[in-house]
Amino acid sequence: MPRANRHHLPGHVWHVTHRCHKQEFLLKFARDRRLWRYWLYQARQRYGLCVLNYIVTSNHVHLLVRDGGGGEIARSMQLIAGRVGQSYNRRKARKGAVWEDRYHATAVQTGAHLARCLVYIDLNMVRAGVVKHPSEWEASGYREIQAPPDRYRVIDEQALLDTLEIGSVAELRECHRLWVEEALASDRASRDEWWTTAVAVGDRSYVDEVHRALGVRSPGRHVEQTGDTAWVRDDGASYGVDQRF
Structure with missing residues (x-):
């Protein structure tokens, strides 16, 4: 998979989005969404990927991860996309791309902004009109946070507690709910484009910090702000407004 339009700043939390080729509904069957989650679990086991939340829709995925600085995000995305794509093409006796060649990554400030991003991911299929509540969608981190499975967990509860600045798992579940x-x-259930089109989202000081850290890699980009949320738009983001399904 060619290098994506993304940036690596170790220690930051990243909201990663990756869509199916030409926005086709290649993940419309539950077995394919479960397979994606299986390989997400394998990525955590193999590379130490720190997963904070996720959702698998019918034509794209959202993944919230913390960067440990060892290149685990890129390796994990390559593993997951490659194995899911191979399996899909083999089963369908088809050739060609299953995923867009690039995924997009947005740096998210920890604390309150991270909580908003968490909920934004959770409500993806609600915004699409497919379900009325995120608990109804199987391939989601919402269900795992609220009722963790006995085996094959992918979400790192301790990392989620740390990044949200919450003291206990019980408190996490209640706050999350x-x-x-x-x-x-x-109206916060509506789509806020900065979560999938920005280089960074947070308060002004955080976004300024990320913008400076990117240096010459972010020419011509300017900080925008709505209320207490600031962001730097990614001019190279290829994701359009129709990512809901």
Whole structure:
């Protein structure tokens, strides 16, 4: 898979989005979404990928990860995309790309902005009108956070506690549930484009810090702000507005 339009700043949390080739619904069957999650689990086992949240939709995926600085994000995305694509093509007796050649990554500030991103991911299929509540969608981190499976867990609970600045798993689950319920009852369930088109999202000081760290790699980009949320738009982001399904 060719190098994606993404940036590596170790220690940061990244919201990664990757869509199917030509936005086709190649993940419309549950078996393919489960396979993607299986290889996500394998990526955690093999490379130490630190997973904070995820959702697999019918034509794209969202993944929230913390970068440990060892190149594990790139290696994990290559592993997952490669194995899922091979399996799909073999089963369908088809040739050709299953994924877009590039995934997009947005740096997300820890704390309150990370909580908003977490909920944004959770509500993906609600925004699409497929389900009324994220608990109804199997291939999602929401279900794993609220009711962890006995085996094959992919979400790192301790890392999630640390990045959200929460003291216990019980508190995490209650806060997470309330954040989602509040979003469902307000316009925060709507799509905010910066989560999938920006280089970085957070408060102004955080975004300025990331912008400076990128240096010459972010020419012509300017910080924008809505309320307490600032972001730097990624001019090279290939994701359009229709990522909902």
